[in-house]
Amino acid sequence: MNLKSVFNSSLFLKSIFAASLFILIFISTFLYKHSVGLNESSKLLVHSHKVHLELEQLNSTLKDVEINQTGYFISRDTIFIKAFNDSRDKVAKSLKTLNYLVEDNLTQRNNLDILQQLITQRYNILFENSINLTDSIPLNAKRFNKSLVEGKKLMISIRTHINKMADLEQLYMVEREERYKNESFFTPFYSMLLLLFSLIVFVFSYFKINKDLESFKKANDELIIATESMKHAEEIGGFSSWQWNVQSNTFIYSDNQYRLLGAEPNSFVPSNEAFLEFVHPEDKHIIANGENKAVNDKESSVAFYRIIRKDGSIRYFRSIGRFLTNNKGNKILIGINNDITDQYLISKSLEDRNQELEKSNKELASFNHVASHDLQEPLRKIQTFISRIYEKESYNLSETGREYFQRIQAAANRMRILIDDLLLFSRTNKIEKVFEEADLNELLTSAELELVQTIEEKNAKINSTSLPTLSVIPFQIQQLFINLIANSLKYCKPDVDPIITIGCKIVKAKEFTFLNQNTNTEYYKITISDNGLGFEAEYAEAIFTLFYRLHNNSDYPGTGIGLAICKKIVENHKGKIFANGILGVGASFDIFLPIK
Amino acid sequence: MQNEIIRVMLADDDEDDRLFFKDAFEEIKIKTEVSTLKNGIELMNFLNQPKVILPHILFLDLNMPGKTGMDCLREIKSIDRLKDIAIAIYSTSASEEDIEETFVQGANVYIKKPHEFSALKKILEDVITINWQYHTSGLNRDNFLLSL
Numbered sequence: 164m165n166l167k168s169v170f171n172s173s174l175f176l177k178s179i180f181a182a183s184l185f186i187l188i189f190i191s192t193f194l195y196k197h198s199v200g201l202n203e204s205s206k207l208l209v210h211s212h213k214v215h216l217e218l219e220q221l222n223s224t225l226k227d228v229e230i231n232q233t234g235y236f237i238s239r240d241t242i243f244i245k246a247f248n249d250s251r252d253k254v255a256k257s258l259k260t261l262n263y264l265v266e267d268n269l270t271q272r273n274n275l276d277i278l279q280q281l282i283t284q285r286y287n288i289l290f291e292n293s294i295n296l297t298d299s300i301p302l303n304a305k306r307f308n309k310s311l312v313e314g315k316k317l318m319i320s321i322r323t324h325i326n327k328m329a330d331l332e333q334l335y336m337v338e339r340e341e342r343y344k345n346e347s348f349f350t351p352f353y354s355m356l357l358l359l360f361s362l363i364v365f366v367f368s369y370f371k372i373n374k375d376l377e378s379f380k381k382a383n384d385e386l387i388i389a390t391e392s393m394k395h396a397e398e399i400g401g402f403s404s405w406q407w408n409v410q411s412n413t414f415i416y417s418d419n420q421y422r423l424l425g426a427e428p429n430s431f432v433p434s435n436e437a438f439l440e441f442v443h444p445e446d447k448h449i450i451a452n453g454e455n456k457a458v459n460d461k462e463s464s465v466a467f468y469r470i471i472r473k474d475g476s477i478r479y480f481r482s483i484g485r486f487l488t489n490n491k492g493n494k495i496l497i498g499i500n501n502d503i504t505d506q507y508l509i510s511k512s513l514e515d516r517n518q519e520l521e522k523s524n525k526e527l528a529s530f531n532h533v534a535s536h537d538l539q540e541p542l543r544k545i546q547t548f549i550s551r552i553y554e555k556e557s558y559n560l561s562e563t564g565r566e567y568f569q570r571i572q573a574a575a576n577r578m579r580i581l582i583d584d585l586l587l588f589s590r591t592n593k594i595e596k597v598f599e600e601a602d603l604n605e606l607l608t609s610a611e612l613e614l615v616q617t618i619e620e621k622n623a624k625i626n627s628t629s630l631p632t633l634s635v636i637p638f639q640i641q642q643l644f645i646n647l648i649a650n651s652l653k654y655c656k657p658d659v660d661p662i663i664t665i666g667c668k669i670v671k672a673k674e675f676t677f678l679n680q681n682t683n684t685e686y687y688k689i690t691i692s693d694n695g696l697g698f699e700a701e702y703a704e705a706i707f708t709l710f711y712r713l714h715n716n717s718d719y720p721g722t723g724i725g726l727a728i729c730k731k732i733v734e735n736h737k738g739k740i741f742a743n744g745i746l747g748v749g750a751s752f753d754i755f756l757p758i759k
Numbered sequence: 760m761q762n763e764i765i766r767v768m769l770a771d772d773d774e775d776d777r778l779f780f781k782d783a784f785e786e787i788k789i790k791t792e793v794s795t796l797k798n799g800i801e802l803m804n805f806l807n808q809p810k811v812i813l814p815h816i817l818f819l820d821l822n823m824p825g826k827t828g829m830d831c832l833r834e835i836k837s838i839d840r841l842k843d844i845a846i847a848i849y850s851t852s853a854s855e856e857d858i859e860e861t862f863v864q865g866a867n868v869y870i871k872k873p874h875e876f877s878a879l880k881k882i883l884e885d886v887i888t889i890n891w892q893y894h895t896s897g898l899n900r901d902n903f904l905l906s907l
Contacts, residue, residue: 540851544775546874551782554876579874590854 176371183364190357197346197353204343211336214264214271218329221257222322224250225282229318232289254282274328281321288314394418401502405433407484409458410493414438423480423502425472443469443477453482457496461486467503479507531589535582542582546575577720584724588709591639591731601637603630603689607665610644617652627665631687634759639732644691646725647752651693653719654750659694666690669758677739678755685758686738692751698744706742765887768814769795770802770831771849772823776872780818783880789887799826803834806841813841816887818849819866821857829860836865847886853904862903869904 228250235243258279265271288310394417397403403420407413414433421428424441431437435454442450446468453466466482484498549572557565607627611618618625625648648663655661672684698706698713705711707730710723726742729752733740736756744750769780777795784793794814796802802819803826805811817835821828828848835841846866850857853871861869868886873879882905 536852540773543851543872543874547775547779547876547879550875550877 179367183360186360187357187364190353190360194353194357197350201343201346201350204339204346208336208339208343210264211332211339214261214332215329215336217257217261217264218325218332221254221261222325222329224253224257225285225318225321225325228254228289229314251286258282271328271331274324274331278321278324278328281317281324285314285317285321288317398422401505403500405498405500407457407496407498408489408493409461409496420500423478423500424470425474425476441470441472443471445469453484457484457486461494477504478502479504528589528592531585535586535589538582539579539586542575542579546572546579549575581722581724584722584728587642588724588728588731591642591728591735596636596735598634598636600632601635601640602632603635603640603667606635606637606641607644610641610648613645614648614652617649621652621655621661623652623655623661623663625663625665628667630665630667630689631758633687633756635736635756636732639735643729643732643754646729647691650725651691651695651750653721654714655693655695661693661695663691663693666692670755675755677741686755687758689754689756690751691754692749694749697746697749698742699746700744703742703744707740764790764792765816766812766814767791767793767816767818767887768802769793769818769820769849770797770799770823770828771795771818771820772798773820776820779876779879780883783876783883786880787884787887789884791887799823799828799831802826802831806835807838813844816845816847818847818870821848821850821852821861829857829864832861832864832866858904866903871904 228247231243231247231250234240235247258275261275262272265275393404397417397419401423403423404417405420406415412435414435416433418428420433421430424438439447439450449466449468453464456462456464464484466480468480468482470478470480472478479502481501481503482498483501484496487495487497489495549568553568553572557568560568604627607630611625617623651663652661667687667689670686670688672678672686675686678684678686702713706713707726708723709727711727712721712723714721730740733754733756738754738756740755741753742750743753767784769777771777771780777797780795781793784791796805802817806813819828819831828850832846832848835844835846842865846868848857848861848866848869849872850870851872853869858869868889870882870886873882886905
């Protein structure tokens, strides 16, 4: 797996998302805690301020108490008593507030306890002095002074104590202020961090989503085009596609699937039962077999069957499927149905015609063989009887009778040659074609040997170039040479010694349109030409026809089978033979044999 | 063999051919004892008799009703007592398949029935004067078909 696919894999994206989420939560939690801490230290700071303020308040109230007391001593006016009592209430209130404020601080609470004791003592002294005054008894100046001094001392120690408490609280305040400063210093930093990280995640997500969206859009466009062209192809090609989810037994048909069945697209819900309704009753088992194979062996197969459309017409279908596993792990058989009715009917009619042809060919061959074979038997007897009579009884016959007998014999001989040639012709077709490597030079020499008597009689000359070694049916090629050379010897000019020339060269198939073969195929072109009677060009094709003759039988006896055999032999070798003739100049035969 | 009468036998369903066969041997100046049978079944019934005097040379037509010459050939070659009889196939046709098959089955010579009486005499004379010992040892597909 390369880096890009790792980057794009959904597992990777999920991990990134989880990590981002974790980091975001972590930073947020941290920031929250930090804010809570900040809030706390600000509260503490305010708290210290309050304590400090309250202590100041207490201090000043105590001063008021003292002033009021002093005022009373001097003036003895009860207005000071009233103010004194007010101040005392204030002190009590202050102490109560302080008591509440320093509840969480052990040192300050102890300090406050001491302060309360001191204040109580001070009040006692004040109270004593006040009683003394109100009793209006002459002042015990000594005692009064003493209590005044004690009160003063006590007052000093109260102030000292308050100052001590205020100092301590001041210390707290400085400390808390420092902490608050520190904490508030990091707050923007943490906020910034959270913001930055969120931004990074956001930007990354945006690009990723954007990129995915683009590729989705592109894929979607391609999919739309592919789907359209698929639909188009299905309509033109006469095929359709379908999907079968084997687990859930649900089907999806392409539009053309409905059309192939002779229905409107989406005109019914695709299902096994719905499809089977269209299948020819005799072919339902084919579908069942295919389905069983698919369900049990998870194996797909090719099926050929018939469909009966709603209008009653029968169509020939070919189905082929392949298993895919979808992203849910379900086995899905995706397949193609092909309406092969046209091809089927064409190939069917071709097959039928082929069979017919093969049959008639066989019949013809066996007819040829049997006819000529069975004709031989009576003919042989006729000939033998003729020879018996001629030998034994000829002296009993008149001159005319002997002449007639000779004519009967000649006719019988000719019939025998005809039958022999016909037999040879039918055998050329019938005999098993065993190909083997053979030197054509040797086959030519053998052919010449067979004809040696005629060659000598006619004083003929045969010139041949070197011939190739080729995979052939040897005796047939020899027969081909014999027939062609014999032909040249037979139709020679009466006053000219025959010269037969045999040449050979390699040619390419594309040079000759009639070969109509693969352009790369090469052929041996063997030419056998003579200086004989020749023939008119218009007969070039006809002379290969069975029993076709250009000459009168009395001038040139023959059966018209020789060249037909030649043509058959060359065709057996997947070759071609052509004749060229100029009347009075000579004839030539071109034989094309493929090189393997 | 020169001093002894050569026993020749022919199995052929064609009456004319049996006639030509007998006539030909009558004109050949070699002492022969010719017997003819009408078909393969008759031939095998004859040969399977106990203590029967076997022919030296048996001429077999191939195309016979009931039991063909080929059937007879196979049967004869499978019976120890009969397998040494020299067998000449005597047929109207000389198709490659027939020649091949009879050679493989162990026939000694293949004769295509000639079209002339003189030719018939010549070929039959040749066949019975063959030194069979020599001929059989050098037998191959090329000299199997006897031609004139």
